[in-house]
Amino acid sequence: MKKVIMMLTGMMLVASQNVIAQNNMKLSERQQALVAIAANEARGNITQLKVALNDGLDHGLTVSEAKEALSQLYAYTGFPRSLNALGALQQVIEERSVAGKSTEAGREADPLPADYDALKQGTRVQTQLSGQPFDYQFAPQTDYYLKAHLFGDIFARNNLTYADREIVTVSAISALEGCEPQLVAHVGGARNMGVSDEQLHEIPLVLRQRVGEAEAIRCFAAVARVFSEPSAATVQTVDFSIWPKGEPNTAYAQYFIGNSYLAPLDAEHGGPVNVTFEPGCRNNWHIHHKQVQVLICVAGRGWYQEWGKPAIELRPGTVVAIPAEAKHWHGAARDSWMQHLTFHTHIEDGASNEWLEPVTDDVYNQL
Numbered sequence: 166m167k168k169v170i171m172m173l174t175g176m177m178l179v180a181s182q183n184v185i186a187q188n189n190m191k192l193s194e195r196q197q198a199l200v201a202i203a204a205n206e207a208r209g210n211i212t213q214l215k216v217a218l219n220d221g222l223d224h225g226l227t228v229s230e231a232k233e234a235l236s237q238l239y240a241y242t243g244f245p246r247s248l249n250a251l252g253a254l255q256q257v258i259e260e261r262s263v264a265g266k267s268t269e270a271g272r273e274a275d276p277l278p279a280d281y282d283a284l285k286q287g288t289r290v291q292t293q294l295s296g297q298p299f300d301y302q303f304a305p306q307t308d309y310y311l312k313a314h315l316f317g318d319i320f321a322r323n324n325l326t327y328a329d330r331e332i333v334t335v336s337a338i339s340a341l342e343g344c345e346p347q348l349v350a351h352v353g354g355a356r357n358m359g360v361s362d363e364q365l366h367e368i369p370l371v372l373r374q375r376v377g378e379a380e381a382i383r384c385f386a387a388v389a390r391v392f393s394e395p396s397a398a399t400v401q402t403v404d405f406s407i408w409p410k411g412e413p414n415t416a417y418a419q420y421f422i423g424n425s426y427l428a429p430l431d432a433e434h435g436g437p438v439n440v441t442f443e444p445g446c447r448n449n450w451h452i453h454h455k456q457v458q459v460l461i462c463v464a465g466r467g468w469y470q471e472w473g474k475p476a477i478e479l480r481p482g483t484v485v486a487i488p489a490e491a492k493h494w495h496g497a498a499r500d501s502w503m504q505h506l507t508f509h510t511h512i513e514d515g516a517s518n519e520w521l522e523p524v525t526d527d528v529y530n531q532l
């Protein structure tokens with residue numbers, strides 16, 4: 166008996182040490198990629214999703230885990246987003262195979278025991294995640310779907326840990342507008358499922374760096390609420406600028422990393438367009454054929470870089486006339502918004518824009 170008690174005490178010590186270790190645990194490269202994967206799945210940004218998937222697969226994420234994360238997300242973002250993201254994963258695997266890059270398949274989930282009771286197990290998982298029993302009596306069918314299907318069928322698959330599942334869920338909901346109550350609940354749920362406090366504080370930082378400012382701000386606010394901290398969402402806004410921000414740049418979003426906005430200024434009479442870049446936002450490498458593009462930085466701080474040349478810092482007052490046929494990119498600094506006016510001159514017949522590959526983190530993060 167004494168021996169049993171000693172063993173139990175020993176196990177409890179080990180358990181409490183694990184908790185302490187976990188609270189100092191940081192997000193791995195693989196988990197940082199999962200953050201960007203989940204948020205871009207939710208945004209439906211396939212270009213950036215593929216960048217994030219490649220990053221994950223380069224840092225120990227397996228195909229089985231990526232597939233599992235994107236499948237789970239259908240419960241949060243709907244089948245259209247989930248299926249498009251799975252299609253992107255399939256493309257990435259094919260592209261990596263052609264490029265001769267190694268991609269780890271990973272292990273499949275173990276089959277469930279014959280007597281597996283999804284409702285019973287799902288109720289247990291949901292109670293652990295919520296910290297208390299949860300019954301949605303107003304809509305019993307939804308209560309059943311949450312317990313038996315989401316936390317029963319899906320969470321029972323053991324090719325992704327509960328902690329990773331919650332990192333994925335928090336990141337995806339951060340990319341959904343108007344889901345703050347669910348986001349707060351899942352930040353709390355993530356703590357109950359083994360995500361460390363430090364990791365939770367890192368998620369919004371990764372979102373800011375790799376996804377977008379709006380996603381980061383939502384996540385900062387939810388984390389601050391769960392930890393009863395003053396909100397860390399102290400961002401440099403464009404409020405200081407006298408120049409308009411305009412509308413989200415949806416037309417060219419596929420050629421940008423991060424969010425940007427366009428404000429045409431009397432453009433129908435030939436005036437310039439004011440472009441606003443969120444911190445970290447930049448456009449892909451591109452070429453303006455048979456025309457010169459002029460950039461006039463009017464607010465914040467950013468970069469202009471021509472292929473093979475050092476980047477030029479853009480500050481209010483910096484003017485760059487980009488030669489025709491020069492491959493280049495422009496965008497904000499990592500920690501600052503940036504606005505530049507732009508217009509084209511020396512426009513010849515057949516002038517056009519050619520969009521090329523994204524500016525990778527390797528290049529951008531050196532600045």
Ligand code: MN
Pocket residue numbers: 451453458487493494495
């Ligand atoms: Mn340009």
